[in-house]
Amino acid sequence: MSGYTNGLRPDLALITEWIEPGSRILDLGCGDGALLAHLAKTRNVRGYGLEIDPDNIARCLQAGVNVIEADVDDGLKDFRDGSFDYVVMTQALQATQRPDRVVSEILRVGRTGIVTFPNFGHWRVRLALALGRMPATPALPDTWYGTANIHLCTVADFEDLCRERGWSVRRRSLMGTDLDLSPFSRLMPNLLSEVALYMLEAPDRA
Numbered sequence: 001m002s003g004y005t006n007g008l009r010p011d012l013a014l015i016t017e018w019i020e021p022g023s024r025i026l027d028l029g030c031g032d033g034a035l036l037a038h039l040a041k042t043r044n045v046r047g048y049g050l051e052i053d054p055d056n057i058a059r060c061l062q063a064g065v066n067v068i069e070a071d072v073d074d075g076l077k078d079f080r081d082g083s084f085d086y087v088v089m090t091q092a093l094q095a096t097q098r099p100d101r102v103v104s105e106i107l108r109v110g111r112t113g114i115v116t117f118p119n120f121g122h123w124r125v126r127l128a129l130a131l132g133r134m135p136a137t138p139a140l141p142d143t144w145y146g147t148a149n150i151h152l153c154t155v156a157d158f159e160d161l162c163r164e165r166g167w168s169v170r171r172r173s174l175m176g177t178d179l180d181l182s183p184f185s186r187l188m189p190n191l192l193s194e195v196a197l198y199m200l201e202a203p204d205r206a
Contacts, residue, residue: 008038011090011116011195014173018114018199019043023085026110028072028102029092032056033065040065047084073097079109090116091139091195095148100161107167107202116197119174121154121190139194155190162200171199 008016012035019025021043027036030049033056039045049067051057060067070078072089073096087110089102094117096102106113118139119125128135134144142149153161155174162169174193189196 008034009090010175011197012038014175014197015088015090015114015116016042018171019045019086021045023047024083026050026076026079026084026087028087028089028106029095030056030060030065030067033060033063033067035088035090036060036065037063072102075101076105076109081108082111084110086110086112086114088114090114091118093117094152095150097150099151099153100165103161103167103200104165107200111201112170113200114198115200116195117153117158118149119155119190119193119196120152121156122194123191124194126191137194155193155196158196158198162198166203168201168203169198170201171197173197 015035016039019039023043023045025036025039025045025047027047027049030036030051033049036047036049047066049060049065050070050072051060051067052069052071057067057069087106089106093099093102093115103113103115106115122137122139124137125135125140136143140149159169174189175195175197176192
């Protein structure tokens with residue numbers, strides 16, 4: 001899955017395989033709307049994106065994606081419990097003020113939650129830190145002074161949180177250094193996976 005598939009990032013391309021046709025979807029931090037546009041075309045989904053960046057909102061509108069200007073950190077109070085089949089958040093959880101609260105809201109509003117994040121336990125990150133430098137990797141490309149990431153975590157950290165909160169992990173995929181589904185990532189996930197993808201359910205829905 002190296003490179004882009006159907007114009008999508010590898011993690012987004014994999015998520016499309018997890019989504020049932022005809023589903024209702026909310027995409028948090030939807031960016032330019034590429035995932036929603038692709039799902040609408042290939043899976044006949046219906047839904048909305050939440051985005052705060054004006055340029056991305058404009059791109060969503062140009063692509064025909066329903067988008068709401070909103071900050072995920074303000075919560076999803078405008079949405080009722082179980083409003084969507086899936087609530088998706090890709091590569092943005094680590095940029096929120098309280099990731100644990102965001103996931104709780106994802107699992108309140110959605111019957112199923114899908115989250116992806118860069119793994120701070122990856123060997124490239126560990127090597128950079130061992131050399132006394134903040135890491136710069138394909139999954140974490142920004143400089144230390146220009147990054148939006150404020151709550152980075154490892155695969156082990158995230159799975160500890162899931163156990164503590166009783167969130168059920170229905171599916172997990174781990175992408176290696178080249179953002180492909182390397183079998184080695186499954187052998188040593190906290191060391192060899194660069195991006196982690198999780199499908200979650202709340203305890204009362206598992």
